[in-house]
Amino acid sequence: METKTITHEVFLNATPHEVFEAYIDEKQHAEFSGAPAKIERKAGGRFAAYVEHLRGTTQEIEQDRRIVQAWRSEDLAGWALLATDVNLYSYV
Numbered sequence: 344m345e346t347k348t349i350t351h352e353v354f355l356n357a358t359p360h361e362v363f364e365a366y367i368d369e370k371q372h373a374e375f376s377g378a379p380a381k382i383e384r385k386a387g388g389r390f391a392a393y394v395e396h397l398r399g400t401t402q403e404i405e406q407d408r409r410i411v412q413a414w415r416s417e418d419l420a421g422w423a424l425l426a427t428d429v430n431l432y433s434y435v
Contacts, residue, residue, distance in 0.1 A: 358433060359407045359408065359431035359432065359433050360407045362429075362431055363406065363407045363408075363410070363431055366410060366429060367382055367384055367401075367404070367410060368382070368384075369381060369382045372392065376392060376393065378392060378393045378394060379392075379394060380392040380393075382401075383401070384401075384404070385401065385404065386401055386402065386403055386404050387400060387401065387402075388400065388401045388404075389401075390412070390414075395417075396416060396417040397414055397415070397416045397417070398414060398415060399412055399413050399414025399415060400412065400413055400414075402426075407431060408430070408431055409428070409429065409430050409431065410427070410428075410429040411426065411427070411428045411429070412426065412427045412429075413426050414426075414427065
């Protein structure tokens with residue numbers, strides 16, 4: 344299986360807590376994405392977003408610091424398995 348690592352660094356005008364909650368809280372996620380989300384806030388918890396076009400499990404979670412998720416997207420050929428590792432830092 345061929346794998347590829349993509350690193351993307353984004354700076355937001357928000358605290359790590361605000362970004363964490365927008366990512367992991369169902370209501371806040373739906374507000375910023377414009378689509379319903381179902382999110383279990385725990386390691387091993389399942390999630391689905393964009394009317395379940397995207398779904399997976401949270402592998403690791405550290406409040407306000409890190410979210411690691413494995414997910415699949417209906418829009419990608421063959422339901423490719425992807426991983427997201429979100430690390431939150433404050434540069435204040």
